[in-house]
Amino acid sequence: MKQELETIQADALSAIEAATDQKILDEARVAFLGKKGRLTAASAAMKDLPNEEKPAYGQALNMARQAITAAIESKLAALQEEADKKSVEGIDLTLPPRELLEGGLHPLTLIKDRAIQILRRMGFALAEGPEIETEYHCFDALNTPDDHPARNEKDTFYFDSGKLLRTHTSSVQIRTMEKATPPVRIIAPGSAYRRDEIDATHLSVFNQLEGLFVAEDVKLGDLKGTLEYFLRALFGNETEVRFRPHFFPFTEPSFEIDVKLHVKGQAPKWIEVAGCGMVDPAVFASLAESRGDDLFDPEKVTGFAFGMGLDRLAMIQWGIKDIRLLIENDTRFLKQFA
Numbered sequence: 001m002k003q004e005l006e007t008i009q010a011d012a013l014s015a016i017e018a019a020t021d022q023k024i025l026d027e028a029r030v031a032f033l034g035k036k037g038r039l040t041a042a043s044a045a046m047k048d049l050p051n052e053e054k055p056a057y058g059q060a061l062n063m064a065r066q067a068i069t070a071a072i073e074s075k076l077a078a079l080q081e082e083a084d085k086k087s088v089e090g091i092d093l094t095l096p097p098r099e100l101l102e103g104g105l106h107p108l109t110l111i112k113d114r115a116i117q118i119l120r121r122m123g124f125a126l127a128e129g130p131e132i133e134t135e136y137h138c139f140d141a142l143n144t145p146d147d148h149p150a151r152n153e154k155d156t157f158y159f160d161s162g163k164l165l166r167t168h169t170s171s172v173q174i175r176t177m178e179k180a181t182p183p184v185r186i187i188a189p190g191s192a193y194r195r196d197e198i199d200a201t202h203l204s205v206f207n208q209l210e211g212l213f214v215a216e217d218v219k220l221g222d223l224k225g226t227l228e229y230f231l232r233a234l235f236g237n238e239t240e241v242r243f244r245p246h247f248f249p250f251t252e253p254s255f256e257i258d259v260k261l262h263v264k265g266q267a268p269k270w271i272e273v274a275g276c277g278m279v280d281p282a283v284f285a286s287l288a289e290s291r292g293d294d295l296f297d298p299e300k301v302t303g304f305a306f307g308m309g310l311d312r313l314a315m316i317q318w319g320i321k322d323i324r325l326l327i328e329n330d331t332r333f334l335k336q337f338a
Helices: 003-019 022-033 039-046 054-087 107-121 171-179 222-236 282-289 311-318 331-337
Strands: 184-193 205-215 241-248 251-261 267-280 300-309
Touching: 003 022, 003 039, 003 054, 003 300, 022 039, 022 054, 022 241, 022 300, 039 054, 107 184, 107 205, 107 222, 107 311, 107 331, 171 184, 171 205, 171 282, 205 222, 222 241, 222 251, 222 300, 222 311, 241 267, 267 282, 267 311, 300 311
Parallel strands: none
Antiparallel strands: 184 205, 205 300, 241 251, 251 267, 267 300
16 A cells, blocks of 8 residues: 555656646646545545554655645746746846836816815815705705706706705705704815716716805805905916806805906906805705704804806816816826826
8 A cells, every 4th residue: 555655656746747837737736636636545545444554554645645745836836937937038127117107186186175275274174965865955955946947857867766966065065054053164075967968068977066154144245255265275366256146046145256267378258167145044944944943043144155166177277178188087188287
């Protein structure tokens, strides 16, 4: 029996040494150490030996297994080293490496971080809410009438459950006031979704930044001063800002805000960047009713709200003419911001 083990070991070492690739080596391993291998069969025969011969046979069996296993590992390392050498044949290792591309933040991330930085210095805290919203938080609580176009399925992405993809981050204002105690001063950056046709100035998914300030004696002058400071901190101290009367369901009075854009070689022009206004008392009244207290009673508090598209701010900041460049992941475009 011991002679048989020596023969199996010799045959295994010979087959391992003769292996020219990993596939052949693995076949040799299976032939000797596999479930139906020769050494495995020899170990099964030990049960038929007299008890006094089993210890010596078991020791010889283990030594044979260890020798074969060590030979396989050694051969595998040699084959891998040989393969590594072949993989670099013909390559001049003294050549300088290719230049590594320098990474950088996306322009939308840059403009968002800058906007947050400015508003945080003004005392605004960050707030967030879900992107899949209820009609109540997205429309009803914001004094949006039933026949408003935004409620139409042609403008908004609805789910079968009746929920929807939020059309603005104003819903975060409602969710914050449902739990907070005045004064409230928050900003809510995030994604919004509308069924817009994609073109040079519109996307169906865009990025907004909403702001809200509610306290006992907030005035229109506070809103105007806040946004003028913000836009001049973002675009430069000489930036011209104007407010135009407008209508939004959740603010009264309401305004759209323009900045004058100066592009070299072109006449200056006004471009809309945000909407804003004093929070409509109806929003506070509805909120007070749902909360069951008078902390947001319109007779006690006032506030202002504003919202702006971060995509548009980025386009103004860097003179980007087509909004689609912000989602195409073209490295030729993005490397300008690295």
